[in-house]
Amino acid sequence: MSLTLGQIVESLGGTLVEGQPDRVIRRIAPLESADADSISFLSNPKYLPQLAASQAACVVVAPAQQAAAQARGACIVADNPYLYFARLTQLWKRAHADAAAAGVHASAVIHPEAVVHPSATIGPLCVVERGAVVGAGTVLKSRVTISEYCQVGERCLLHPGVVIGADGFGFAQERGVWVKIEQLGRVRIGNDVEVGANTCIDRGALDDTVISDGVKLDNLVQIGHNVHVGEHTAIAGNAGVAGSAHIGAHCSIGGASNILGHLKIADGVAISPTSVVMRSVTQPGLYTGIFPLATNAQWEKNAATLKQLHALRERIKALEKALGAPRSTNGN
Amino acid sequence: MSLTLGQIVESLGGTLVEGQPDRVIRRIAPLESADADSISFLSNPKYLPQLAASQAACVVVAPAQQAAAQARGACIVADNPYLYFARLTQLWKRAHADAAAAGVHASAVIHPEAVVHPSATIGPLCVVERGAVVGAGTVLKSRVTISEYCQVGERCLLHPGVVIGADGFGFAQERGVWVKIEQLGRVRIGNDVEVGANTCIDRGALDDTVISDGVKLDNLVQIGHNVHVGEHTAIAGNAGVAGSAHIGAHCSIGGASNILGHLKIADGVAISPTSVVMRSVTQPGLYTGIFPLATNAQWEKNAATLKQLHALRERIKALEKALGAPRSTNGN
Amino acid sequence: MSLTLGQIVESLGGTLVEGQPDRVIRRIAPLESADADSISFLSNPKYLPQLAASQAACVVVAPAQQAAAQARGACIVADNPYLYFARLTQLWKRAHADAAAAGVHASAVIHPEAVVHPSATIGPLCVVERGAVVGAGTVLKSRVTISEYCQVGERCLLHPGVVIGADGFGFAQERGVWVKIEQLGRVRIGNDVEVGANTCIDRGALDDTVISDGVKLDNLVQIGHNVHVGEHTAIAGNAGVAGSAHIGAHCSIGGASNILGHLKIADGVAISPTSVVMRSVTQPGLYTGIFPLATNAQWEKNAATLKQLHALRERIKALEKALGAPRSTNGN
Structure with missing residues (x-):
């Protein structure tokens, strides 16, 4: 597994300074564990001391850090080193992973009335039920369930154990006994959505549960029925969103936080990990509610x-x- | 997909007022999104303003709201409109869903010494281990595991990814090293129990873990070994019940709440979402412990x-x- | 299912007092539910009143409780009765469970380039991806996924629904849109590790996520990318450990607790259930942060x-x- 510095800047841009284009890179590594075959990056000026000490063959830096980086050796200057690093991981994976052949694994169970795009990849032991739709370029890793009539857009990535479209948790009471409200809605997932391992997104009761384009959900997240999650919102692991909550676009919902039912969260809201949202949040900003440890x-x-x-x-x-x-x- | 108003009242009772029995209904919808082909319902007088504005073909209302509803158009008068709505969703599903044929999907793995009732439905890629019992009319959706010797009663519904009967978390210590306590008990689940996606119910250490009749568990709930959950108790998503806790009947345990081990919760207790129960609760009522967001x-x-x-x-x-x-x- | 008292002390040691070696034991049971065919144990002197009342055929006690136990009837005297009880459950299981034949279930999906030790047991509907390694004596129960190139050591036990090596949650931002950081590291799990049902351990971004020897994880635990968990640490159900946190050895992390990213937890730290660790913990001891219920x-x-x-x-x-x-x- 290797790429040259020349291949990297040819693919991703940036300016190579003090480095040979034919220098071979065998690893991407953090500054402190990088060795002479590694490329690393400096995304935050507070790590400048680590830059000086790093053994990396080359470091990706912002223009403001070029002088410091150059004093040490080879560097690639790019406007946003962290974004450059993300693109580099993608380049690395494309260059070295097996071309994951699109198609349906023989062990997956696909209903004849499901619609799976020919460019989608359905991994081992997945279940795609009647009327479900899986869009172009979408990847279902192993053991994913897409329930009846639910829709997954294009270029999505669903990790193992994901359950899309189980019943929402809805019951009426009759003399102390729960009477099931059949969940007649669907889940509709947009494009470029990632869903983490063992995360569950419930189908709507009457209308649909909606996950918008570019949303990223981590592992073990619970999304209740009729929730809406706005574009490019990220929700970290173990978080829960109760039924009919509407979360805006470009929000960051911390791990193990919980949003109670029927609330509205404005665009651009950040919720700290483990915090509980009990009322609608109408203004962008960072909100927190954590009992301090002692x-x-x-x-x-x-x-x-x-x-x-x-x-x-x-x-x-x-x-x-x-x-x-x-x-x-x-x-x- | 359609039913007439006449078919609805014939099946579910209630009194049709100001409406034609042959009026065709094509959707069940909330008041605000209902259109001229929809039936809707008013379960709470506070939504009366939405009643007046609704485009629904017919609205299910309580006797006290008949006058208001009648002024708008067709209505069905029923004592408990929310319960009527629940029954209507069931009628709708029966009328329109494919008859889910009972039986075992070809991809499921059923141990020859498991006992599955002929009227049960075992979905794709489920595992039913040696000595496990699945009762009449019970449905295991896809990718459910029922471990050795565990019992599931009649008319239960287990959603994808459920794990019944994994080992409880029990270890002794020997000079800093954990020594496993083999979990020799079972899980016994009563009748009319629903278990949400990716929820886990551990087997008992010596005695059994017991889930009583009519219990409803949401997604991603963790039930520890030797827990007892009383009849018709509901536990919402992401909640956790630690080992040997006993929860009474007719309790409501909020989402992401946690009940610590060996506690007793009386009948009729409600725990707010995300709250932590650290001591036994002996009196019915609503209990809360949430750090307020700011x-x-x-x-x-x-x-x-x-x-x-x-x-x-x-x-x-x-x-x-x-x-x-x-x-x-x-x-x- | 039975063992004699003589077989028990022959296998596990301890001194049989006031009991016949040929006495047949048919159950292991807690003191209060033990009957005349049961063996029980007293691990904590505070349960002495239950000892006197117990119907057990024999009770395992510490030397300090021998007199009290002897007054009641047969007992086995052992230095650590709770440890003796753990060993007894293991003896019981070995004596009565079917020899779980090692090997790969026909329904499991094993990549031809995965390396599964011949003495490992791969249960139904598991997935072991390319380059993954499963060590000697390790058991994957049903529906476990081991992702590409991840390693599981010897004598591990992974419960149903476990996901090892899904992508960590890593993204850069480009004008409000998340850009994926491909997760190029692995998960490396040591020996004698147990992982509970539906627990997820993410692969590292660049370096590996590491779970050390003897670690025990309960159900529905989330371990983020690049986390290190030290030897013989136990983490209870629903807990979450965010990315790059390093937890020491011999820690006890309570159920539903959360450890935020990039923190360091010293050896020997205990975190109470549902508590949130927001800063590194440098000293051993018990730490708590729970909003009291009212x-x-x-x-x-x-x-x-x-x-x-x-x-x-x-x-x-x-x-x-x-x-x-x-x-x-x-x-x-």
């Missing part, structure tokens, strides 16, 4: 006090009144 | 103060003492 | 006050200043 002993004291927090506020108010203190402007 | 800047200030919460209480006590303030009745 | 009404009051917590601290400071109170030593 030693168990400290936590026990603070958690016990937390149960009296409202009472503490009342005691502060009483003290302020007793002292004739001016009311705080910070609330009451 | 902008990240606000959260940082509050989270920093939270770490000193116990100290703040001490400072309030000192102030009260200095002022000779009366001790609060809210605690100390 | 009735919903109480929680609403406390959560509302929590949003003003920083402001409350300012009000306390103002009161202290007004009173001329001595500054607390507990912080400011």
Whole structure:
């Protein structure tokens, strides 16, 4: 597995400085573990000290770091080194992976009334049910289920164990017994969507669940029925989105965070990992709600006090009144 | 796909008012997206404004809303419109879905010593191991595993990727090394249970893990070994129940909530989404423990103060003492 | 299914007291549900009252409890009864389970360039991709995927639905669109590792994701790319470890807890269930961060006050200043 520096800049652009085009690169590596056969990259100026110490044959840097990089040896100057690195991993994979032949693995179970584009790849032990549609260039890795009438767009990548179109969780009650609401909607997934391993996207109850173009879902994510996820939003592992929530475009939803049902999240919202969204979020920005970690002993004291927090506020108010203190402007 | 209003009331009851029995319905839809071929429903009086504006051919309403509905056009009057809607989705599915033929898909792997009722449906790429039992009318969608000697009752529905009867997480320690406790119990699932996609129910260590009649589990739920879940309890997506916890009947366990091991939850308890149950809950009611979301800047200030919460209480006590303030009745 | 007390002590050691070696044991059971054909164990002196009441034919106890146990009837005295119990479950399983024949189930899909040790067991509907390695004595239960070039050591046990080596969640941004970083690393799993049902371990971006010898992962755990998990660490169900986190040896990571990316956790750290690790943990010990559960009404009051917590601290400071109170030593 190798590429020359010349092949790299020919394919991806950028300017090769202080380097020979025929220099052979055998690995892509982080700065600190790169060796003399590696290409590396500097995406954040805070890693400049690691740049100087790196053994890499060549480092991709932004124009502002060219001087520092050049002092060390060969570099490729590119406007966005991290994006260049992403493109380089893609070039590397194309150059070295077997051409994954499109087509349906013999062990997959495809309903005769499913529509699978000839350029799609259906891996081993997948299930594509009646009326389901899989678009051009889409790859289902092993053991993916696409349920009845659900649609997956073009150039999507679905990892092992994904379940598209299981029933949403909907029941009415009749004297304490749950009565199933049949889930009559579908899942519609746009183009260039990636879905992580064992992630589940439920079909809609009446209307559809919608995953827009360019959305990226990590592993073990739960998307409830009738959720809409806007374009180019990313949702990290273990997160959950409850039924009928609408998430805007270009959002970043942190790992293990949860969005409760029927909420609306504006475009450009970032939710910190493990945080819980209980009300709609109308303004872009970063939102957080995490109980801080402490030693168990400290936590026990603070958690016990937390149960009296409202009472503490009342005691502060009483003290302020007793002292004739001016009311705080910070609330009451 | 269509049913007439006459067919609907003939099957499900209710009183058709201001409508023609031969009116053809082609869709079930929410009030706001219903068109002139749709039937819709009003389950909550707060949506009355949407009723007036709806284009639906017919709306299912409670007796109290008959006047309002009648003013708009055709309606079906039923005591519990949401339950009527659930029954209507079932009628719709029966009328339009292919008769899912009972039987075992050719790609499923059924151990010769497993017992599968002839009226059960085993979907593609399922695994039913030695001694496992699948009851009458139960449906295993694709890629479900029922491990050795586990039992699934009648009329259950298990969604893709479900794993019944993997080993519980049990180990002893010997000088820092984990020694496996073989999990010798089973999973026993009652009748009319639904299990969501990629949900896992572990087998018991010595005794069995028990899921009672009418329980509904959503996707990606983790049920530990020796858990008991009481009748008609519902557990939403991403929730976790640790080993040997006993949950009562008619409970609602919110999404991504967690119940720690060996606890008892009384009948009729509701746990809010993402909340953590650390002690047994002996009284019915709604319980919550969620860190409120804020902008990240606000959260940082509050989270920093939270770490000193116990100290703040001490400072309030000192102030009260200095002022000779009366001790609060809210605690100390 | 039965063993005699004599067979048990012959295999596992310990001293049989007040019992006949030819006494037949038909069940292993907890003290409270044991019957006259059962063997049970007392691992914690706090269960001594249950010992006296137990119907068990024989109880395994520590030397300190021999007198109490002997007063009741037959016992086996062993230094660590819980460890003895673990070994007994293993003996029981070996004596009664069918010899699980090593080999590859006919329905599994094994790439011709995968390397599966002849003593490994590959269950139904597993997928082992090109270049993957499965070591001696390792068992893949049903529906496990081992992706390209990933390595699983010896004597490992992987439960149904496990996904080893899906792509890590890595993207660069180009004008709001995610650009995939191909994940070129592998997953390397050591010896004696157990992986629970539907758990996912992602492949590394450039370097490998590493799971060390003796690690135990429960169900539905998410391990991100380039994570390292140290020897004999246990991670309970629903937990998540974000990319590039390094967890030490002999740690216990509670269920549904989350460790954010790029952090380091020292050896011997225990994290309580559902807690969030936001900073590296350098000292062994037990760490916790859980919002306490309360009735919903109480929680609403406390959560509302929590949003003003920083402001409350300012009000306390103002009161202290007004009173001329001595500054607390507990912080400011």
